[in-house]
Amino acid sequence: MPIPRCYNTLTRSLEAIQPRVGEGQKLSLYTCGPTVYAHAHIGNFRAYVFEDLLQRHLQERGFIVRRVMNLTDVDDKTIRGAHAAGIALSDYTRPFKEAFFQDSKELRLLPAEAYPAATDPEQIVRMISMIGTLMDRGHAYQAEDGSVYFRIASFPEYGKLAHVDLEGQRPGQRVASDEYDKEAVADFALWKAWVAEDGAVGWESPWGKGRPGWHIECSAMATGMLGEAIDIHCGGVDNIFPHHEAEIAQCECARHGQEPFVRYWMHCAHLMVEGSKMAKSAGNFFTLRDLLEKGWTGREVRYALLAVHYRGALNFTMEGLAAARTALARLDAWRERLAETAGSETATVAPDAATEGFFTALDDDLNISSALAVLFETLRESNRRMDEKKLTPPQARGLLQWLARVDGVLALEPDASAAVISAEVEELVDARAAAREAKEWKKSDAIRDQIAALGWTVKDTKDGQKILRS
RNA sequence: GCGUCGUUAGCCAAGCGGUUAGGCACAGCUCUGCAAAAGCUGCUAGACUGGUUCGACUCCAGUACGACGCUCCA
Structure with a gap:
């Protein structure tokens, strides 16, 4: 079986994806999920669609993928939102969680094995325990404001993922003045001491009442659900620094063994809309439901998000959606024509060896453009043969069987309901x-x-x- | 400022040191009462300037432009 390769952000190179010794065909995959303070937008979903393609292709290649996606349901934004709405945090985030799952289904995303939420009691326990370990080992300290911070100076490898040299960095313009009590500007919060604005949100801990920092949430949930050594970790490029960098620091300082926290880091590039950054003020901000309301379907949006390589910036346009619609209609018509040609024939003739190119293209760091090219070349070639009445029913059946494998990865088959x-x-x-x-x-x-x-x-x-x- | 990456036909977008990528749009044809849909065919580009080479879209250098990160963000 060919071995899929991926671009590893950590090493900046293409690497073969191999399970760990003794793990058989098992791969663990942790994907940073949404912060449920609003409806996820199509930029968020671009990352999730990419992760879905990755999981489906790994499964096609025989791997057993255990995927976990977290839900960030306590942070500054969720607290602010709940406060503004005058309701409890959980009441504020619940509808956004539900909407996220609905949207995911609409986009045909495979469900993860688990969706831990940061406020789950067992996750909070784990975060506190992890922070405790970091304190014990001298990687963390409690500042005068009562918050606990990670001591970056204690982890010389900090910066290895983003390839940043902290010395050479120009600190942001707005170094929060209330963070003067940190040992170093770049030290990040592990535990945020309770303040009045937090209202009812807070948990007791050895360092007093407070709430977890965003980075420790992911570290605790990832290692708690998948173990201290995770195979693949995905997210958007904007998560590389500081979020994933912080995750590495926390996990590698709190671990019990020597294995790296994550072996393959994969990051999805940003999405732009009609050539510019998506922003509410620019009027080009879309959630999936915005697009559904305009009459686009989930699979059309999926196609538009899927059809561009994950490491390139994707310019999302209405023209692109229209192109997706037309391309899908063409695939549907072909599928139907193949089924008619196959009739009740059950014997199959394996399609041309070239069709295997679809999967080998995806082995190459998910080269979707090349894979789709194989699909459309196969479509045209077999249509030509059907025009000439030269495609036999067993050949058509064989192509349909191949197409079923392709659908297992792309998930672009027509909705069953569409035919009713x-x-x-x-x-x-x-x-x-x-x-x-x-x-x-x-x-x-x-x-x-x-x-x-x-x-x-x-x-x-x-x-x-x-x-x-x- | 520092650091990444990119610039391919009307639009989106790959591989490749020499042989048609692919999709959308557009045009022609087939089918057809008309239409629509579908099918087939056509449409052959590589930011700019140098260099390396028998040969460069592909390698090297520089220029221009753009995106992203350095800050909550997929």
Whole structure:
């Protein structure tokens, strides 16, 4: 079996993905999930779609993937949101969590094995325990403000993921003045001491009442669910520094063995909308539901997000969505035509060896463009042969079988619900067939308009009418 | 300022030191009462300036432009 390779942010090179010795075909995958203070936007989902493609392809290659995605449900933004709404934190975040799962389903994302939330009691316990270990080992200290900070000076490797040299960095313009009691500016909070603005949000700890810092949340949830040594960790490029850098520092200072926290770091590039950064003020800010309201489907959005290599910036445009729609319609028509050609044939003839190129392309750091090129070349070639009546039913069946494997990775097959025709439409189609029989073209056209108004497109073929979702 | 990465036909977007990537759009044809849909065919680019080479979109250097990170952010 060919070995998939990925670009590892840590080493800045392409590496073969190999399970750890003794782990068989098992790979653990930790993916940074949403902060549930609002609806996730399509930029967030670009990362999740990339991670989904990664998981599906690894599974196609025979790996057993254990994936965990966290939900950040306590941080500055969620607390601020709950406070502004005048409701409890959990009541504020719950609808956003639910919306996230709905959207994920709409985009056909495989569910993770677990979705730990930062406020889960067992996670809080683990965070506190981890901070305790860091304190015991001298990697953390409690400052005068009561908060506990990670002592970056105690971990010389800090910066290895982002390849930043702290000495050479220009600190941000706004060094918070209330952080004067930290030993070093770059030290980050592990435990934030309770302040009045936190309201009812807070947990007791050996360092007093407070709440976890964002970085320790992920470190605790990742190692708690998947163990101290994780195979693959994904996220958006903006997470590289400081979030993932901090995760490495925390985990590698609190671990019991010597194994690296994560062996393969994979990061997804940003998404732009119509050529510029997505921003509410620019009016180009989209959540999935915004797009669904405009009449786009989840799989069209999935295609648009999937079709561009994850390490390149993706310019999300309405034209791109339209291109996705057309390309999908073409795939659907091909799939249907193959099924007709295959008929009830069950014997298969393996497709041309070139079709395997679809998967080998994905082995190469998920080269989706090359993979899709194989798919469309196969489509055109077999259509040509069907035009010439040269594709045999077993060959068509073989292609359908290959396509099923491809769908296992791309998840772009048509919705089953899309094919359900209402009785009303059924009647109109029959009435139109009668009108056509009688060559009553005006009546036929009028019925066609009625059917169109119900959302279906009629095609007249030599085998009668065919209707498709429009 | 420092650090990454990028610049491919109307748009999106890959591989490759020499042989048609692919998708969308557009055009022609086939099918057809009309239409739509679909199919086939056509459409061959590589920011700029030098260099290396028998040969460069592909390697090297410089220039310009752009994106991203250094700060909560996928």
